[in-house]
Amino acid sequence: MTAKSGLSRRGLLGLAGAGVVGAGAGFAIDRFVVPADATGSAPSTIYPFHGEHQAGVTTAAQDRLHFAAYDVSDISRAELVSLLKDWSAAAARMTAGRPVGDGAIDGQKDAPPDDTGEALDLPPAGLTITFGFGPSLFDHRFGLEDKRPAALIDLPHFPGDALIDELVGGDLCIQACSDDPQVAFHAIRTLSRIAFGRASIRWSQLGFGRTSSTTRAQVTPRNLFGFKDGTANVKAEDTARVTDHVWVPRGDSAAWMTGGSYLVSRKIRMTIETWDRTALREQERVIGRSKGEGAPLSGGSEFTEPDFAKLGHGAVAIDAGAHVRLSHPKQNDGALLLRRGYNFVDGNDDLGRLNAGLFFIAFQRDPRTQFVPIQLRLAKNDQMNEYIRHVGSGIFAVPPGAAVGGYVGQTLFG
Amino acid sequence: MISRSARSGRVALSTATGTAALLALSACVPNTATTAGATSIAVESTATTCVVSKSTAPSGTVEFTVTNSADKATEFYLLAADGKRIVGEVENVAPGAPRKLTVKLEPGKYFTSCKPGMNGAGVGTARFTVTSSSAGAQRTGDEKTRAQAAAAEYVSYVRDQVSRLVPATTAFLDAYRAGDDATARSLYASTRAYYERIEPVAESFGDLDPEIDLREADVAEGDTWTGWHRIEKDLWPPAAANDGRPYAALTTGERATFSAKLEKDTARLWSAVNASGYGLTADAISNGAIGLLDEVANGKITGEEEIWSHTDLSDFQANLEGARVAYEGVRTIVVAKNASLATRIDGQFDSLEKQLAAYGSLSTGFTPYDELTKSQVKSLADGVNALSEPLSRLTSVVVG
Numbered sequence: 001m002t003a004k005s006g007l008s009r010r011g012l013l014g015l016a017g018a019g020v021v022g023a024g025a026g027f028a029i030d031r032f033v034v035p036a037d038a039t040g041s042a043p044s045t046i047y048p049f050h051g052e053h054q055a056g057v058t059t060a061a062q063d064r065l066h067f068a069a070y071d072v073s074d075i076s077r078a079e080l081v082s083l084l085k086d087w088s089a090a091a092a093r094m095t096a097g098r099p100v101g102d103g104a105i106d107g108q109k110d111a112p113p114d115d116t117g118e119a120l121d122l123p124p125a126g127l128t129i130t131f132g133f134g135p136s137l138f139d140h141r142f143g144l145e146d147k148r149p150a151a152l153i154d155l156p157h158f159p160g161d162a163l164i165d166e167l168v169g170g171d172l173c174i175q176a177c178s179d180d181p182q183v184a185f186h187a188i189r190t191l192s193r194i195a196f197g198r199a200s201i202r203w204s205q206l207g208f209g210r211t212s213s214t215t216r217a218q219v220t221p222r223n224l225f226g227f228k229d230g231t232a233n234v235k236a237e238d239t240a241r242v243t244d245h246v247w248v249p250r251g252d253s254a255a256w257m258t259g260g261s262y263l264v265s266r267k268i269r270m271t272i273e274t275w276d277r278t279a280l281r282e283q284e285r286v287i288g289r290s291k292g293e294g295a296p297l298s299g300g301s302e303f304t305e306p307d308f309a310k311l312g313h314g315a316v317a318i319d320a321g322a323h324v325r326l327s328h329p330k331q332n333d334g335a336l337l338l339r340r341g342y343n344f345v346d347g348n349d350d351l352g353r354l355n356a357g358l359f360f361i362a363f364q365r366d367p368r369t370q371f372v373p374i375q376l377r378l379a380k381n382d383q384m385n386e387y388i389r390h391v392g393s394g395i396f397a398v399p400p401g402a403a404v405g406g407y408v409g410q411t412l413f414g
Numbered sequence: 415m416i417s418r419s420a421r422s423g424r425v426a427l428s429t430a431t432g433t434a435a436l437l438a439l440s441a442c443v444p445n446t447a448t449t450a451g452a453t454s455i456a457v458e459s460t461a462t463t464c465v466v467s468k469s470t471a472p473s474g475t476v477e478f479t480v481t482n483s484a485d486k487a488t489e490f491y492l493l494a495a496d497g498k499r500i501v502g503e504v505e506n507v508a509p510g511a512p513r514k515l516t517v518k519l520e521p522g523k524y525f526t527s528c529k530p531g532m533n534g535a536g537v538g539t540a541r542f543t544v545t546s547s548s549a550g551a552q553r554t555g556d557e558k559t560r561a562q563a564a565a566a567e568y569v570s571y572v573r574d575q576v577s578r579l580v581p582a583t584t585a586f587l588d589a590y591r592a593g594d595d596a597t598a599r600s601l602y603a604s605t606r607a608y609y610e611r612i613e614p615v616a617e618s619f620g621d622l623d624p625e626i627d628l629r630e631a632d633v634a635e636g637d638t639w640t641g642w643h644r645i646e647k648d649l650w651p652p653a654a655a656n657d658g659r660p661y662a663a664l665t666t667g668e669r670a671t672f673s674a675k676l677e678k679d680t681a682r683l684w685s686a687v688n689a690s691g692y693g694l695t696a697d698a699i700s701n702g703a704i705g706l707l708d709e710v711a712n713g714k715i716t717g718e719e720e721i722w723s724h725t726d727l728s729d730f731q732a733n734l735e736g737a738r739v740a741y742e743g744v745r746t747i748v749v750a751k752n753a754s755l756a757t758r759i760d761g762q763f764d765s766l767e768k769q770l771a772a773y774g775s776l777s778t779g780f781t782p783y784d785e786l787t788k789s790q791v792k793s794l795a796d797g798v799n800a801l802s803e804p805l806s807r808l809t810s811v812v813v814g
Binding site: 073108110111112193196197198200 | 697762792795796799800801802803804806807809810813814
């Protein structure tokens with residue numbers, strides 16, 4: 001399923017003309033197929049940019065993230081469409097492991113190179129680039145007032161929110177995920193450069209270490225609390241759950257979103273210094289799982305279904321305010337999220353505390369029945385709230401994938 | 415800045431007909447005799463006026479014959495519609511020794527202006543219109559000719575800016591030396607504009623720019639800090655403490671020393687750009703335009719250039735004006751080779767100029783940098799990025 005090993009971006013450029021990249025049978029990666037190497041992280045992995053759905057949702061979660069939200073400048077609808085076309089074209093090249101434009105070294109010596117070059121000798125590294133549209137895009141500027149999907153709500157205020165204005169919202173977003181941090185960075189840098197004059201970064205986030213697995217083959221990773229995260233996540237193989245909970249079906253909400261999804265991002269600062277002074281028993285009580293294996297405190301192993309009624313030591317084994325209880329589908333009318341978050345550390349704050357936490361990303365069919373009710377329950381009752389603070393927030397409509405020759409957003413603007 | 419207000423001058427009675435063969439050669443545009451089919455126009459430069467015999471001409475070749483009736487040498491300028499770019503000039507016109515400027519003009523609006531004494535701002539600036547005619551409506555010549563014309567125009571512009579910088583600097587320093595800080599502060603930003611418009615040229619002379627324009631943060635340990643920003647700090651002294659120690663104002667003697675040094679370095683700049691062998695290539699001009707926007711992006715938009723006076727937006731404006739003049743000079747080359755790039759750059763220049771104009775002007779002053787909100791700065795930075803990205807391709811098109 002993977003490209004020939006050892007091919008660098010420079011090598012791929014030379015082969016591009018021969019049609020080796022992207023279209024060959026050897027590259028026909030279905031994003032519902034688990035990569036044969038069980039982690040999806042072979043350096044030469046290429047996920048096709050074009051398709052029914054955008055890549056980067058059910059794709060096996062890569063190890064690294066660079067996420068950016070953009071404000072669109074004072075431009076016309078036609079210029080916005082040209083930006084989306086330019087972005088799609090560049091994304092198709094970069095995800096195939098190719099440099100953009102005339103490349104980093106093959107252009108005119110008197111001109112700045114089209115490609116910035118830092119990914120030249122790096123493999124494709126499973127790069128996916130996923131585009132989204134924020135609520136603020138749907139106003140009079142681009143004649144989109146009537147196109148805003150009902151599901152693309154303004155997120156309500158959640159109890160305990162400590163949002164910082166500069167870390168909230170955005171007209172557009174790009175999620176770049178890769179197993180190589182420099183490949184993900186290269187994508188955001190390049191797309192931001194292409195956007196100059198049309199859109200500029202409002203906020204951005206680097207993430208290291210995925211905190212969710214999105215395929216069964218992936219080992220459940222740990223977040224910065226040291227606990228396994230995403231055990232009960234929607235997995236790509238659960239096609240029925242993916243259909244029901246992730247993708248917007250035909251006839252649901254706005255027609256242009258068919259095959260798309262809704263992305264909610266939350267930058268969640270963890271007060272890890274306080275957490276680290278908490279007894280293991282208390283940590284496990286807060287989460288509702290064992291720290292070692294990640295088994296629910298009601299017993300069994302990691303993937304055993306939690307038994308929320310089970311008693312232990314005279315009380316329910318899984319505390320009433322435990323994170324696993326409050327966030328579990330059984331406690332939320334079956335609402336599920338495809339989580340795709342990443343750990344982050346942005347240096348430290350003025351008090352010498354690590355500015356660390358979870359950059360939460362979730363995909364869903366409708367935030368009104370999924371993220372919002374789940375988060376409301378958590379914000380009110382989760383014992384974990386003592387150790388976290390939501391400082392950033394975003395919601396974006398992620399349109400369906402682009403056809404070859406098309407662009408992401410064509411169903412909205414086309 | 416040259417005033418755009420047209421003055422209604424007297425119509426000169428004398429014409430230059432018949433005297434062409436006697437004229438000395440123009441410094442910029444070689445000519446030998448009256449050009450066939452040219453429109454002849456007489457210019458009379460006095461100590462205070464600049465009288466042009468006709469305010470319109472059909473497109474094609476136009477010959478200006480400049481007569482000086484003052485007692486000092488004069489210069490005559492033909493400026494583009496922006497009032498900044500120099501389309502043609504004739505220098506060193508001595509009293510009683512007329513000189514001729516021959517230019518091929520496209521239809522459009524222009525300005526005429528004289529500079530008696532060859533320093534300072536122009537006098538008698540007036541509108542001049544070129545109407546469309548069958549005779550050479552377009553600038554003629556191949557790309558090489560265009561590049562040479564662009565270079566000649568830009569060298570004229572540089573010399574003009576420096577010739578204004580010299581007396582303006584002295585006026586500023588006179589106030590500073592005399593302890594008239596209020597006047598010095600009021601002249602600071604507008605005087606620096608002459609320098610900021612052509613900063614990449616000054617930088618091309620190696621040690622000159624560091625002597626004239628170094629910021630305190632860039633001074634190496636043990637080096638003496640001189641130039642504009644040394645004086646800036648003394649005029650806008652840090653309120654309480656600087657590096658933990660109270661700011662010590664410069665003495666009258668120190669003021670005199672730093673002033674003399676800046677005057678001397680500015681004179682060196684004048685000599686350098688007026689040296690007989692001084693010239694520029696088209697790619698140096700386009701790189702100058704790019705460099706000026708880089709100056710804005712790196713120093714002005716961050717408020718680092720003028721950390722004491724906070725007049726960063728004045729520098730921004732001057733950098734932008736200088737970049738536009740440089741760009742307009744090579745624009746015909748770009749239009750011929752990559753019209754869509756020219757359209758993009760034109761549009762971004764226009765919108766950034768408009769955006770910046772909301773904060774003031776060089777004549778009335780700009781909003782101090784420290785009074786701008788974060789989002790205003792971000793918005794200006796976005797505008798700079800929007801222009802800089804297409805502008806960064808300019809040189810490759812000019813030379814490609």
